[in-house]
Amino acid sequence: MHILELRDIHAFYGGIQALKGVNLYVDKGEIVTLIGSNGAGKSTTLKTISGQVKPKQGNIFLNGKDITSALPHETAVSGVAQVPEGRRIFPRLTVKENLEMGAFSVKNKKVVAERMEKVFHYFPRIKERLSQRGGTMSGGEQQMLAMGRALMSGPNVLMLDEPSMGLAPIIVEQIFSIIKELNESGMTILLVEQNAYQALQIANRGYVIQTGEILMSGQSSVLLRDDQIKEAYLA
């Protein structure tokens, strides 16, 4: 059984169809990347999983359980964390409060404290800035905080929507190596990227989406060598 599975997902914004029958799965312990250009439907795919967009047709399964009609907060509580596009840090909450919000559904204070230590382990810079307001952090720091905040819930699946967007190459490098490290410690990851080359470098498998349809999928090593992909996404 896949930890996460999308079967024939169709999603609309008003009259515009953004997803036209997306099939995708993620297995436990994998990094799976979803790549595609602007407007391809990557974010929409993540939003259908987290419940922010309701698919008109198709089903989503988490550990075999149908979560298609679950509300966003319910899906979050069932163990899917999404780091949204553009990070979406709470600008007027402090860094610490941002992290605490990530652990909103965690009742046990000791667990929250342990998770926070773990976040500091991955992102030492966050620790120095706990009382700063989220909105005043740099783009790279905000991305790290957004990831840390998502980890606070102790997710089974971590979904990242373009974590490299707008960041300097050296920061992107760091972020990707942390994603890899997280995965090596057992985290299942669904990574949305436009930065196809770097994403495929760390992913086990990849899907290529174009105008709402999965064009191609397979092992990252295979996709990296594919001529069509090389031309369209790795140029």
Place this chain on the structure above:
Amino acid sequence: MLAEILHTLPQVLIDGLALGAIYAIVALGYTMVYGILELINFAHGEIFMTGAFIGTAILITLTGLGWIAVMPALLALLLVLVITSVLTGFIGMGIERIAYRPLRKAPKLITLITAIGVSFLLQDLVRFITEVKRGNYILTGPSMFTDRVEVKTSSVLSVFNDASFKESFIIVFVVAAIMMITLDFFINKTKWGTAMRAVAQDRDTSALMGVNVNKVIGLVFFLGSALGGATGVLFAIQYGTIDPYIGFILGLKAFTAAVLGGIGNIRGAMFGGILLGVLEMFASANLTLMTNGVFGAEYKDVFAFAILILVLLFKPEGIFGKVVMEKV
């Protein structure tokens, strides 16, 4: 002239603080709802009025049963405050559930008009019930805490006159202060308070954190309305007579106070309320004097609102409304 203004200053401050504390707590209700929904909940003034009636009705009932005579007055007050605030809290939550939530995605103007409709509904409902029960919609509760306390402010500074206040002033002020401090603590230091601020800043992302946004919005309405209802009780005790229309003007002024402090800002609302109350009492005591009798005390509202307009001309976001730097 200055000397004469100073004569009455202690009394102005006392009366202004009592009125301002009432504005402040009602303003909190407006500012909390605005902060989270960007909705001017016009019905909030009516929640305050409903609280005044519920509280007075309970006091009259307790008096009728002879309980007030045997109960310490403070205990009776506490009981009335708790019952009233729970009831008005649920009324506020109910209004959100029935009238506002279905319109969450509708244009703001539609919700605003609905809120005005809810206001009229509450006014008429309270008026109807009171008339049926009492034959008259103007209600005077049993008098409580009416003993006057003299303050020898003249011994502090000889230019001051002595001031005095009813015992109820202390009640109003202490209860108001407790409510404000508790709310401030709740919002800034607890998990659900943090969730309230998070939902106000970014509803979708809050949901991604596992926060049930509707529950948080319901909580905001409950708290704002509970405080508003309790303030109605304080108002009834301080000023004695109430009618179903007290919520309109007072609501308008409390809303003004919220704007003055920076709408959406909790501490701003508290400050704005106190400031407006003091300004109003100042004008009421000194307008005749300052304008050589051209404008009498009845122009106090014009004075207070002129100040508001001045503040907003120079600081449109209100006194505490900050323009927070946000990097995207």
